[in-house]
Each structure stands twice: as C-alpha cells, then as structure tokens.
Amino acid sequence: MKSRKPIVIANWKLNGGFDLLCSSVASFVKKSFLAEVYICPPYLYIRDLLHFLQYSVVNIGSQNVSKYQSGAYTGETSAQMLAEAGCKLCLIGHSERRSMFRENNASCQIKLKRAFENNLMPVLCIGENLEEKNAGITKDILSRQINESFEALDIADNSFCIAYEPVWAIGTGQAATPETAQEVHAYIREQLVSLFGQDKAQQIRILYGGSVTKLNTTELLTQPDIDGLLVGGASLDAEHFMSICQQVDKFAMDSNS
Ligand SMILES: O=C[C@H](O)COP(=O)(O)O
Secondary structure, eight states: OOOSOOOEEEOOOOOOOHHHHHHHHHTTTTTOOOSEEEEEOOOGGGOOOOHHTSSSSOOEEEEOOSSSSSSSSSSOOHHHHHHHHOOOOOEEEEHHHHSOOOOHHHHHHHHHHHHTTTTTTTEEEEEOHHHHHHHOOOHOOOHHHHHHTTTOOOOOOOEEEEEOOOHHHHHHHTOOOOOHHHHHHHHHHHHHHHHHHHHHHHSSSSEESSSSOOOHHHHHTTTTOOOOOEEEEGGHHHHHHHHHHHHHHHHHHOOOO
C-alpha cells in the first residue's frame, strides 16, 4: 500500500503543438483520477491547456521558473506569473536545464524559494550522469544536489517533490531497473530524513524519471519509495500517457492521503 498519494507528471519539453494539445485535451477532459496528474507543456500552451482542462482533474505545471521576481530579464517567466496563470507546479533543475542552460544547485535553491513564495509546488530534479555512475559517485552527487539546494532554505509547511532522473536513462530507452531505482530512492529519503526529520521526509514524494513507458510503469510504482513518475517521450502520445496514468491511478486506490 502506498502511504503517499501517487503523482504522475508529463514533461513535454520543447515538443508538441496544437495536435498534441488537442489529443491530450480529448483524452483527459472527462477522465477522473485519484492520483495527481500534471501536464507541463511549453509556456505558450499553459493558458490553452488550463482553459480546455479547467473542469478536469488534470493540473498544469511549468517546465521551469525564473529565479528573478521581475525586472529587465528578457525571456524569463516568474513564479508569480505562473501561479497567476493557474499553474500548480513547476519543475526545477531538470538535467537539461543544468547541462544546457548552466543551472546549478545554487540557482535551484533560489527557484525553490520563488516557488514556495508563490504557492507553486516545486519538483526538484536530481540525478547523476553516466560518467558519475561509472565512477561510483551517484550517492555523492545526489547528496550534494539535495543538500546544496535546500541549505539555508526555510521549507516551513510547503510541499515539494523530488524527481530522481538518472541522466543516462533520459530519452535512451534504458530505464533504471525498479530495484536500482528503489535503492537510490531509499538513499534520497535518508538524505531527506537528515535534513527535515523523519515525519516530513516520509511525506515527501520521490518520483522516478528516465525512459518511463506504459511497459515499466507498474513495476516501478510497486517499489516502496517510488511515489510517482516524471514522463518525457511517452507523454507525447496522449493514449500512451493515459495508459501510464491509469496504471499509476491503481496505486492511488490504496493510498492513505
Ligand atoms: O522530464 C522527463 C525526463 O527527462 C524523462 O524523459 P524520457 O521519459 O523521455 O526519458
């Protein structure tokens, strides 16, 4: 039985257009879930999806958020703007942001703060790359990502999630095995216990991401510390993503929260 409410997030990245938007709306508008379901489209489609899915149980999130509140920062979108638009969640520190847009643990910390200030639920993405995995330093990397992102940050009663996304599994078709992912998730929870105490750490949902498909969803969710999924490529097909959501939803039926 899952003690934490399962959650599944679609991250469209820089993909999709009106076709994907329309097929997703058609698939999800009348469905109900006990699990939490989010779609994070490109910024431009956030308002459209919010409009078309306003009476559905699907929530909308953003793939990123600015660390700035306002001012002369061309191309940025603030947490306040996202919250005002109706977003409920924002991804922070996705590995593609870290590797291609120079984000780091320090910028993640500021973004977490901005999300908390505006009642957006942040999902902090962490994970080791292939070189770090082969060097046997996965735990060091994760520990540093978690500790440096949260140090000196007052989380108060805010809720947030961690998404473990091994970089070598993203878009490669080589997902971590459920056992490997569970081992890492258990380690992440230990780190959360050290930082926030046992009670809070047990409430924090830890998602797995990296080549999730409808074929590995159930076995991943069966693991005790895998509380949800962050889905990239497989979320670009509305029916495929629906199948993932329906499998995740089965775990919500036993959830306490
Ligand atoms: O945010 C999603 C992840 O980067 C996973 O992407 P993927 O499912 O295409 O491997």
